[in-house]
Amino acid sequence: NAVGWTIGGFDTRPVPEAMEQKKVDRLQILLSYRQDETTGAPRVRMYDYLCDILFGIPMTPVGPEVVMPDFQDLDGHIVKAKWIEANFNDFRAGKPRPAPVFAANRYPYQLPTRSADTEVQAVAQHWLLWYLH
Secondary structure, three states: OOOOOOOOHHHOOEOHHHHHHHHHHHHHHHHHEOOOOOOOOOOOOOHHHHHHHHHOOOEEEOOOOOOOOEEEOOOOOEEEOOOEEEOHHHHHOOOOOOOOEEEEOOOOEOOOEOOOOOHHHHEOOOEEEEOOO
16 A cells, blocks of 8 residues: 555455454344345345334334235344335324435444544544435
8 A cells, every 4th residue: 555544445344343243243234124025045135124223214003905024143143124114194294304414334444553543533433324215
């Protein structure tokens, strides 16, 4: 790295603790938030989760017509999903659009460090700016 401050592919791997947290979070999202109907390994659909945790959009249980699959938890147990989804009808009832959210990356990367006076100066920071469309 000739410049000294840019980061590359091998510098942007999650730290081991973040990788474990990501597994736990992904399972919790599969169990708690409505997912697309899939066959085979599920693809984690995060839209309702992000609407909930970032923007406070009201949630409602999915209707009885939605078939919720069973999932295997991290200990190998089969567990039933209990899905909720964004309730945009309640949200739109006179409420303004949520402001953007600027938040630190929940899953920190393994980043190089350098000598500095503060932690913010010593290691690259990874933040995300979220907008509700």
